[in-house]
Amino acid sequence: MKKQTQCVHSGGFRDSLMRGVNTPVFMSSAYEYLDRDDCPYPRYFNTPNLDAVVKKMCVLEGAEDGVLFSSGMAAMSTAILAFAGAGSHVVMMDELYGGTHAFATDQFHRLGIDYTFAATDAESICSSITEDTRVIVIESPTNPLLGIIDIRKVARFAKERAITTVMDNTFATPVTQNPLELGIDIVVHSGTKYLGGHSDLCCGIAVTSAERASQIRALARNLGGSLDAFASYLLERSLKTLALRVERQSENAGIIAEALQNHGSVASVYYPGLTNFPGHALAKTQMKAYGGMLSFEVAHSNENPSAFLKRLQIVKPALSLGGVETTICCPAVTSHVKISAQERQRIGITDSLMRLSVGIEHPDDIIADLDQALPSN
Ligand SMILES: Cc1ncc(COP(=O)(O)O)c(C=O)c1O
Known part of the structure; x- marks a missing residue:
C-alpha cells in the first residue's frame, strides 16, 4: 500500500460489535485480569487505543513495534535512557531540538551519562564517539536551521560498532522520510506536531524493532507518561489525513x-x-x-x-x-x-x-x- 492508503487503512481496531468504520474509544482504566497474560492498564502502554495508533505508525515508518507517549520529550528521553545508563556516553548534535539539547545539559551529568555535542555533519558525529558511546541521537532536517545529515552514513557507522541510533523524525514526518529504511534503530516523533496536525494534542512516539520496543516499554512502565485513550483516538483520526x-x-x-x-x-x-x-x-x-x-x-x-x-x-x-x-x-x-x-x-x-x-x-x-x-x- 502507498502512504496515503496506509494513513487511512493501516492500524486501527476493528469495531466487531457495531461494525462502525472507526476504532471505538476504550475508556476503561480497569480491565479484568483473569485468564489473560498481558492485562491492559493505561500506564502499561498496552490499552486498545494506544495499540491502534502504534500499529498505524509502525506501518508508516516500517517498524515492528512502538511505544506511544504523552509528549515527544517523554518518547525521546525514555528512548535514550533505555539504552544509555551511568558510565555510558551519548553523542548528540548541536542542532537538536532545544528540549532534547536541554535534556542532555540539564540531566545527563546527574545520571552519570557523559555526552558530546557534534556539528551537523556525519563526519563530526562519527568522530565524536568514545569507547563508552552507547547511543547517537540525530535529527534531520534540524530545528531550526534545516541542516541535513547523511543518515545512511551515521547508521552504518553506528551499526558496525553496536551503538544504538535514535533519530527525531518530527520535522520530516513518515510521509517524507523513513529513517528505519536508511538503517536507523529508533525513530522518535513529537506527535504534538505533524502527527496530531491540528495544534490540539500533546503526544510522542518511539517506533523500532520488537526487541528495542520492549526495552523502551519496560522503562516507560517505570517512568509513566502514557497517552490517554481519547487523545490516542484523536491522534489515530489525525493520522488518516497525515499524507494529505x-x-x-x-x-x-x-x-x-x-x-x-x-x-x-x-x-x-x-x-x-x-x-x-x-x-x-x-x-x-x-x-x-x-x-x-x-x-x-x-x-x-x-x-x-x-x-x-x-x-x-x-x-x-x-x-x-x-x-x-x-x-x-x-x-x-x-x-x-x-x-x-x-x-x-x-x-x-x-x-x-x-x-x-x-x-x-x-x-x-x-x-x-x-x-x-x-x-x-
Ligand atoms: C523536533 C522536535 N522534537 C521534539 C519535540 C518535543 O516534543 P513535545 O513538545 O511533544 O514534548 C519538539 C517540540 O517542539 C520538536 O520540535
Whole structure:
C-alpha cells in the first residue's frame, strides 16, 4: 500500500460489535485480569487505543513495534535512557531540538551519562564517539536551521560498532522520510506536531524493532507518561489525513521559500527543497519531499524582530509547529531560549532568524501576509 492508503487503512481496531468504520474509544482504566497474560492498564502502554495508533505508525515508518507517549520529550528521553545508563556516553548534535539539547545539559551529568555535542555533519558525529558511546541521537532536517545529515552514513557507522541510533523524525514526518529504511534503530516523533496536525494534542512516539520496543516499554512502565485513550483516538483520526496534509504543506513551503528567497527584506532562506541550499543534494537522496518547515533571516533592519511578528495578520506567532495553520516563531526566544546566547551564536541561531511552519492555506495568502509585515529596507 502507498502512504496515503496506509494513513487511512493501516492500524486501527476493528469495531466487531457495531461494525462502525472507526476504532471505538476504550475508556476503561480497569480491565479484568483473569485468564489473560498481558492485562491492559493505561500506564502499561498496552490499552486498545494506544495499540491502534502504534500499529498505524509502525506501518508508516516500517517498524515492528512502538511505544506511544504523552509528549515527544517523554518518547525521546525514555528512548535514550533505555539504552544509555551511568558510565555510558551519548553523542548528540548541536542542532537538536532545544528540549532534547536541554535534556542532555540539564540531566545527563546527574545520571552519570557523559555526552558530546557534534556539528551537523556525519563526519563530526562519527568522530565524536568514545569507547563508552552507547547511543547517537540525530535529527534531520534540524530545528531550526534545516541542516541535513547523511543518515545512511551515521547508521552504518553506528551499526558496525553496536551503538544504538535514535533519530527525531518530527520535522520530516513518515510521509517524507523513513529513517528505519536508511538503517536507523529508533525513530522518535513529537506527535504534538505533524502527527496530531491540528495544534490540539500533546503526544510522542518511539517506533523500532520488537526487541528495542520492549526495552523502551519496560522503562516507560517505570517512568509513566502514557497517552490517554481519547487523545490516542484523536491522534489515530489525525493520522488518516497525515499524507494529505504533509504533501500540501511541503508543496506550499517550496513556493513560499522561493518567494522569500527573492524578497528584498530577507537575507537568507533555509529550506532543503531550494536547489541552492547546501543540504539539497543530500536531502534528495533520503527524503521523498522536503517538508513544511523553513526558516529565514530578516535582512538587517533597526527594528526589534517582534515588530515584524506583530504586523502579521494570518500567520500566527506560536510556539509549536506542524498544524494546518501557518505559524511562525523566533527560535532565539522560544524553542532555543534555554541554550546560551553564545552557544546559539555558534550554532547560527541569530535573534532575527524566523522559523515558519507552513500550513495548508493558499500559499499566495501567506506570501502576501509575510510581504506586508516584513520591514521595508
Ligand atoms: C523536533 C522536535 N522534537 C521534539 C519535540 C518535543 O516534543 P513535545 O513538545 O511533544 O514534548 C519538539 C517540540 O517542539 C520538536 O520540535
